[in-house]
Amino acid sequence: MSTGICWARWLAAACAVVVLALGGALVMLSIALSKAPAVPGPSSADAGFARDMAVHHQQAVELSLIVRDRTDNEDVRRLAYDIVNTQANQRGMLLGRLAAWGLPKSPQDAPMAWMGHHDMHHQQHEGALMPGMATSSQIEALRRAKGTAAEVLYLKLLTEHHRAGVRMARSGSILAKDPLVKELAASMRTGQQAEVELIERLLERRGS
Numbered sequence: 001m002s003t004g005i006c007w008a009r010w011l012a013a014a015c016a017v018v019v020l021a022l023g024g025a026l027v028m029l030s031i032a033l034s035k036a037p038a039v040p041g042p043s044s045a046d047a048g049f050a051r052d053m054a055v056h057h058q059q060a061v062e063l064s065l066i067v068r069d070r071t072d073n074e075d076v077r078r079l080a081y082d083i084v085n086t087q088a089n090q091r092g093m094l095l096g097r098l099a100a101w102g103l104p105k106s107p108q109d110a111p112m113a114w115m116g117h118h119d120m121h122h123q124q125h126e127g128a129l130m131p132g133m134a135t136s137s138q139i140e141a142l143r144r145a146k147g148t149a150a151e152v153l154y155l156k157l158l159t160e161h162h163r164a165g166v167r168m169a170r171s172g173s174i175l176a177k178d179p180l181v182k183e184l185a186a187s188m189r190t191g192q193q194a195e196v197e198l199i200e201r202l203l204e205r206r207g208s
Contacts, residue, residue, distance in 0.1 A: 040178060042104065047101070047108075047114070048109065048114025049114060049171070050094040050097055051098065051105065051107045052111055052112060053094055053168060053185075056130055056133065056161070056165055056168065057091040057094075057165075059161065061083065061087050064079075064080035065084060066154075067150055068081070070145060070147070070151075070154075071151050071154075076154065079195070080154075082195075116175075130168075132160045133164070138153075138157060142154060142157065151206065152206050155208075159196060162192045163196060169185045169186070170185075170189050
């Protein structure tokens, strides 16, 4: 057998191996892509929850920063410090998820539209965009209050804020598809419910 014929057969065999390898790689890539979680749409529950809870969290952080400078009570200041750290971190995770999806961070739809038929009816007024959120007048009153008066007002505002947050987080844990968002929503629900119980005890100590 001539050298030319042997070389041609070797080349043909090598090409066949390459083609098979490329075909196998494409099949594996196709399988991997089919199993990869789809990027949520801009009006999905995942995106809506991420945007709305980021806004909700931002106000809780704001209230906590205000009361930190209005009282010397260690229990209230410790609670405020925990909320600032926890909710600022969670807010960063939600906004980071939106960035990873390439979706706008600012709300595109009406607040809580992602929940569909929900029981959180709310009439927006004075900057209170969602249930549980304090109005601009209430925030200003907190800025003016001092000592026990500031503590009681903060704790009352935070109670309503957290209760609404728990309901929203519950819906997020059910409706969201992204595993990280579902897990984060479930964690928020548990954490904020525990804080509501703590807040109620702090209010009882103050006769409120």
